Amino acid sequence: MRRNTKDAELRERAAQVIPGGMYGHMSTAMMPEGYPQYFAQAEGTRITDVDGNVYIDFMCAYGPNLLGYRHPDVMAAVQRQQALSDTVTGPGEPMVQLAEAMVDMVSHADWAMFCKNGGDATTMALMIARARQGKRKVLVAHKAYHGAVPWNTPRPGGVLPEDRAHLIYYDYNDPQALEDAAKQAGDDLAGIFAAPFRHDTFADQELPDAEYARAARAVADQHDALLIVDDVRAGLRIARDCSWETLGVRPDLSAWGKVLGNGQPISALMGNDKAREAAQKIFVTGSFWYSAVPMAAAVETLRIVRETDYLEHLQRIGTMFREGLLEQGRTLGLPIKSTGPATMPMVLFDDDPDFRFGYAFCQAAMERGVYLSPYHNMFINAAMTEDDIRRTLDATGAALEHVKKNRASIEPPAALAKMAALVAEH
Amino acid sequence: MRRNTKDAELRERAAQVIPGGMYGHMSTAMMPEGYPQYFAQAEGTRITDVDGNVYIDFMCAYGPNLLGYRHPDVMAAVQRQQALSDTVTGPGEPMVQLAEAMVDMVSHADWAMFCKNGGDATTMALMIARARQGKRKVLVAHKAYHGAVPWNTPRPGGVLPEDRAHLIYYDYNDPQALEDAAKQAGDDLAGIFAAPFRHDTFADQELPDAEYARAARAVADQHDALLIVDDVRAGLRIARDCSWETLGVRPDLSAWGKVLGNGQPISALMGNDKAREAAQKIFVTGSFWYSAVPMAAAVETLRIVRETDYLEHLQRIGTMFREGLLEQGRTLGLPIKSTGPATMPMVLFDDDPDFRFGYAFCQAAMERGVYLSPYHNMFINAAMTEDDIRRTLDATGAALEHVKKNRASIEPPAALAKMAALVAEH
Numbered sequence: 001m002r003r004n005t006k007d008a009e010l011r012e013r014a015a016q017v018i019p020g021g022m023y024g025h026m027s028t029a030m031m032p033e034g035y036p037q038y039f040a041q042a043e044g045t046r047i048t049d050v051d052g053n054v055y056i057d058f059m060c061a062y063g064p065n066l067l068g069y070r071h072p073d074v075m076a077a078v079q080r081q082q083a084l085s086d087t088v089t090g091p092g093e094p095m096v097q098l099a100e101a102m103v104d105m106v107s108h109a110d111w112a113m114f115c116k117n118g119g120d121a122t123t124m125a126l127m128i129a130r131a132r133q134g135k136r137k138v139l140v141a142h143k144a145y146h147g148a149v150p151w152n153t154p155r156p157g158g159v160l161p162e163d164r165a166h167l168i169y170y171d172y173n174d175p176q177a178l179e180d181a182a183k184q185a186g187d188d189l190a191g192i193f194a195a196p197f198r199h200d201t202f203a204d205q206e207l208p209d210a211e212y213a214r215a216a217r218a219v220a221d222q223h224d225a226l227l228i229v230d231d232v233r234a235g236l237r238i239a240r241d242c243s244w245e246t247l248g249v250r251p252d253l254s255a256w257g258k259v260l261g262n263g264q265p266i267s268a269l270m271g272n273d274k275a276r277e278a279a280q281k282i283f284v285t286g287s288f289w290y291s292a293v294p295m296a297a298a299v300e301t302l303r304i305v306r307e308t309d310y311l312e313h314l315q316r317i318g319t320m321f322r323e324g325l326l327e328q329g330r331t332l333g334l335p336i337k338s339t340g341p342a343t344m345p346m347v348l349f350d351d352d353p354d355f356r357f358g359y360a361f362c363q364a365a366m367e368r369g370v371y372l373s374p375y376h377n378m379f380i381n382a383a384m385t386e387d388d389i390r391r392t393l394d395a396t397g398a399a400l401e402h403v404k405k406n407r408a409s410i411e412p413p414a415a416l417a418k419m420a421a422l423v424a425e426h
Numbered sequence: 427m428r429r430n431t432k433d434a435e436l437r438e439r440a441a442q443v444i445p446g447g448m449y450g451h452m453s454t455a456m457m458p459e460g461y462p463q464y465f466a467q468a469e470g471t472r473i474t475d476v477d478g479n480v481y482i483d484f485m486c487a488y489g490p491n492l493l494g495y496r497h498p499d500v501m502a503a504v505q506r507q508q509a510l511s512d513t514v515t516g517p518g519e520p521m522v523q524l525a526e527a528m529v530d531m532v533s534h535a536d537w538a539m540f541c542k543n544g545g546d547a548t549t550m551a552l553m554i555a556r557a558r559q560g561k562r563k564v565l566v567a568h569k570a571y572h573g574a575v576p577w578n579t580p581r582p583g584g585v586l587p588e589d590r591a592h593l594i595y596y597d598y599n600d601p602q603a604l605e606d607a608a609k610q611a612g613d614d615l616a617g618i619f620a621a622p623f624r625h626d627t628f629a630d631q632e633l634p635d636a637e638y639a640r641a642a643r644a645v646a647d648q649h650d651a652l653l654i655v656d657d658v659r660a661g662l663r664i665a666r667d668c669s670w671e672t673l674g675v676r677p678d679l680s681a682w683g684k685v686l687g688n689g690q691p692i693s694a695l696m697g698n699d700k701a702r703e704a705a706q707k708i709f710v711t712g713s714f715w716y717s718a719v720p721m722a723a724a725v726e727t728l729r730i731v732r733e734t735d736y737l738e739h740l741q742r743i744g745t746m747f748r749e750g751l752l753e754q755g756r757t758l759g760l761p762i763k764s765t766g767p768a769t770m771p772m773v774l775f776d777d778d779p780d781f782r783f784g785y786a787f788c789q790a791a792m793e794r795g796v797y798l799s800p801y802h803n804m805f806i807n808a809a810m811t812e813d814d815i816r817r818t819l820d821a822t823g824a825a826l827e828h829v830k831k832n833r834a835s836i837e838p839p840a841a842l843a844k845m846a847a848l849v850a851e852h
Contacts, residue, residue, distance in 0.1 A: 023706075039511055039515065050518075061713075069514070089473055092476075096444075099440065128584060263512055265542060286543040
């Protein structure tokens with residue numbers, strides 16, 4: 001029997017002093033019942049909740065855990081730098097080393113700027129695209145997530161129409177929609193945002209068509225606008241480079257975050273020389289953007305990225321997870337899907353419009369020690385072993401059998417109904 | 427003779443891979459010549475640049491260093507938490523402990539939300555003020571710094587007029603200007619921003635008139651709008667509470683940052699129950715907002731804030747620095763001013779319209795091992811001793827004599843001319 005006494009106690013205390021008890025993407029409000037909100041420990045592939053329950057974690061802190069939690073080499077770099085300096089009256093040498101390492105790694109880029117949130121990097125990209133020639137229009141794919149500030153947050157609360165003035169929305173992967181949107185912008189087109197692949201919540205993921213990616217580049221060039229790839233979520237899980245390098249398409253700007261310091265707080269905007277002068281025209285900054293410890297962690301993370309087969313390992317392990325799961329679905333006659341790159345799978349059921357089967361499946365897997373998401377893409381980390389995947393598949397196999405057996409009586413998730421009501425109310 | 431070989435080498439490398447060589451508030455582009463850009467070490471009150479030059483640091487990382495760099499108790503808390511978890515798939519217990527400690531400490535507040543940048547907290551305040559009743563207008567003091575995103579960054583590059591739609595500017599400390607601005611907003615007034623005191627760059631600081639602060643509260647109440655105190659820069663250097671508590675004026679929201687984790691990256695928005703429901707209506711988040719290490723550091727920082735006389739020490743040391751400096755000015759017949767709270771002094775010269783004397787003074791102090799700013803308020807930290815201030819005054823005394831002796835030949839600072847040209851150009 002799973003314990004949740006301590007988690008329940010913390011939730012109760014949090015309800016007093018945190019609006020809604022929790023906020024943002026790490027709130028479990030939309031998760032299946034019983035998911036723990038609070039964690040006490042993390043090591044390698046495992047997270048332990050405050051009640052001592054251990055899970056193989058397929059969310060990886062929603063991305064940052066690339067190499068395994070508390071990776072010894074990264075932690076050693078953190079501790080070495082911590083003994084010297086962190087947040088001081090100026091940056092340290094690691095900032096220059098990191099900018100050089102990033103520019104070496106990212107083919108399209110000539111320069112780097114570091115920040116804290118992924119949304120800092122995408123907002124800087126927006127500002128640079130506009131600062132460059134004073135043009136205003138920026139194309140963004142419908143439903144794409146590029147951060148949670150007024151110009152891009154996915155919910156309407158506290159946002160004015162003016163915050164999104166001069167944004168034009170297009171359908172991802174549709175070259176014609178992109179061209180139509182550009183036509184609408186006319187000679188006022190400053191930039192085009194694109195996720196490296198379609199990774200919206202509650203939807204199957206879609207890899208980018210090369211035709212769409214090439215059209216994005218061509219439209220940007222025709223309009224002398226900047227092409228921006230938002231690699232915050234996918235960076236370093238598709239390529240040791242900007243993700244669109246695999247398609248042969250180079251953006252002018254790319255936004256990075258999450259994985260760069262393997263969990264240490266750092267994000268980055270990378271750009272080419274076409275965007276350098278505009279980057280000097282904007283004033284952006286933050287209290288902790290120059291801190292040396294996360295930069296030292298990132299320098300070490302990039303060394304491991306360069307010198308090891310972590311990426312091939314992610315792909316091998318991710319494929320083993322995907323194929324095992326799909327095989328289980330076929331065997332049981334359950335229409336389970338796993339979409340997107342194997343290193344960042346989204347797992348949904350066909351014919352599951354209210355997500356009841358997906359939620360029941362994840363809940364059953366969670367109770368068996370495997371932490372999955374029923375509505376957000378998941379993440380593979382490099383500490384995962386074949387044995388971890390075998391244990392995971394033991395849990396998912398049992399969870400699928402549970403779904404099959406209880407199919408007729410599974411209710412739609414209460415969390416989603418509550419959320420839908422909340423959104424409708426405002 | 428000060429060495430700067432390594433700093434020069436790093437600057438040269440940075441010029442290749444970072445736009446303009448550096449960006450934001452930690453760029454030394456506007457500092458007097460010879461100021462180091464890169465630091466290698468920090469301990470207590472001292473920072474050591476990459477060439478081994480040591481300075482008594484009066485910038486304190488532009489605020490975060492409240493208790494001394496690498497404070498042993500805070501670092502012990504950091505290391506204890508680091509051994510358990512940091513950036514994971516959910517928050518840890520320190521998030522609840524910290525929210526409780528903040529709510530206990532900040533009289534006006536019933537809840538807390540944590541983030542990374544000070545600008546995250548002020549942007550959340552803006553969104554909550556608007557989300558509450560769908561009203562749009564927000565009052566902001568001219569020239570006040572509330573962050574560096576499109577709605578508030580102090581330079582125009584990359585910003586559209588729409589980003590500032592529905593902001594109305596008023597003169598700080600002028601109750602009539604505030605009331606006029608509110609009148610202009612009419613029944614569309616959502617919120618009023620106020621710094622705890624006037625701390626604009628390149629200008630004498632001004633403490634708030636109680637009449638102005640009371641007017642801000644009254645106007646907010648008349649309009650059923652939210653009063654927001656931006657305590658990101660001044661927090662915990664004026665009071666063990668919101669800074670305006672010293673005036674008997676309680677805001678609905680207050681933004682915090684910089685000092686909370688004594689250098690660990692964390693900021694916060696605090697609010698009362700009037701703003702709680704609106705806080706639940708906005709969707710804001712960030713990859714590293716839930717990380718446990720900075721929260722554990724903040725829990726320990728707040729314990730020290732509660733249990734020690736750090737604040738009285740800051741005030742005593744700050745007053746000793748201020749009085750010593752003013753005495754030196756009087757003795758030498760130099761019209762030096764020190765404005766604002768003694769814990770956050772701004773030091774400028776009278777009759778110094780192009781800042782040439784202030785720049786020459788700071789440069790001479792820097793060459794003597796004291797790091798001051800000629801255009802930004804400075805910060806006292808609790809590790810500073812009377813002996814540090816005596817050493818500082820030895821350096822400032824010699825620096826003032828240098829200014830007096832060379833008065834006729836001191837040139838206006840080249841950095842400011844370059845900056846003015848850059849701003850004019852765009």
